[in-house]
Amino acid sequence: MPQQTAPDAPARKPVSTGGVFLSFAPWIIFGVVASPSTWEYAALAALIASIALSGQDLLHGKLRILDVTGIVFFGVLSVLGLALDRGQLLWVETYAQVISNGLVAVVALGSLFVDPFTAQYARESTPREVWNSPVFTHINTVLTAVWGMAFALMTVSTWLAIRFPSQDDWFNWVVPIVLLVWTVKFSQRYPESYKARMT
Template identity: 30%
Template sequence: MRGLLGFSPWILYAIIATSDEWRWGAITGLVIALVLVLVDRRSGRAWDEMVIESSAAVFFACLTVLSLVDPHSFLTPYGPALVNVWLAGTAWGSLAIRKPFTLGIARTMAPKEVWETPVFYRINVVITTAWAIAFTVAAVSLTFVLAAAPHATAVVISIKALSFVVPAVFTARYPKVVQARARRTAAASPSPSTGTDK
């Protein structure tokens, strides 16, 4: 799914960054995010299709500066949690301004005639909410885990993986559930009379 490519800076950061080498993770995330934004803009993609990529560019620019200026910051061990705090803020913020971040992505994969329908908007509100919840739960979980057991690598990786996999699966399935429900409702509704009785 094209939309998931926007998460590649975050995923690569998670793979590369460690408590000692978060600088390289931050720099890699920044470079990948900037490349994605540049390529997408040159191919004519609108800004609302690149919310996650743009958010990544800002986040990793800030994190790169912090990791270079203060490589031993007290925030260093909490890098994985910070990622999810930022992503949660991005998702909840997009909902707060009534522009769910998945909306622009979904428009690239749906026919234009459905873009302005209430159902299309509602589906994206639900999907964006699922991502926001996943990021929030991951942020809280990672904060507690990293504070209590900073070297619990397997647990941290599991939480990070689930925070992407669970909402990604939901994103793929939820529109199909809505469509199936609409078909059942349409099939159960009585057809309008076409007779000529007076």
């Protein structure tokens, strides 16, 4: 998550974007691996990745909403894969990617009404005195909204892949990858761009 300082801060440290992107890694793993025949393995791989990437933080009381959601969601999918037979899980096989993308969109956009989820990462590399500043709040509101909208569009795209199988490559791969790349680049550029306009 980009480091954010007050607009009149005397010095700016390098931008760090690792934390929030690592939290998306399990969801990306699931999206890449999941298919009608592999979603159980995708869920297990994503669960392991979620625990590996955030388990230590959770043990120390750092409850970040996206990390917790990932562990719960992929844990539930893994249990369902073990407990239910194939016929009972047809809906999961069909809509696994749609559900996962939609859940991230709901979590991200929903956090705007409480605490933008990107702020949870930004606080780890930002002085406490700027956490309530208008600049910090604005940047994280925008970044959270952009990530939420990107996953909302990915939800629609993966749903269209089901409706139009002949265009599966476009809706399941090309569109989501373009959205992710654009969102990552926007997240890297926007904080410094906005702060520059405020000075």
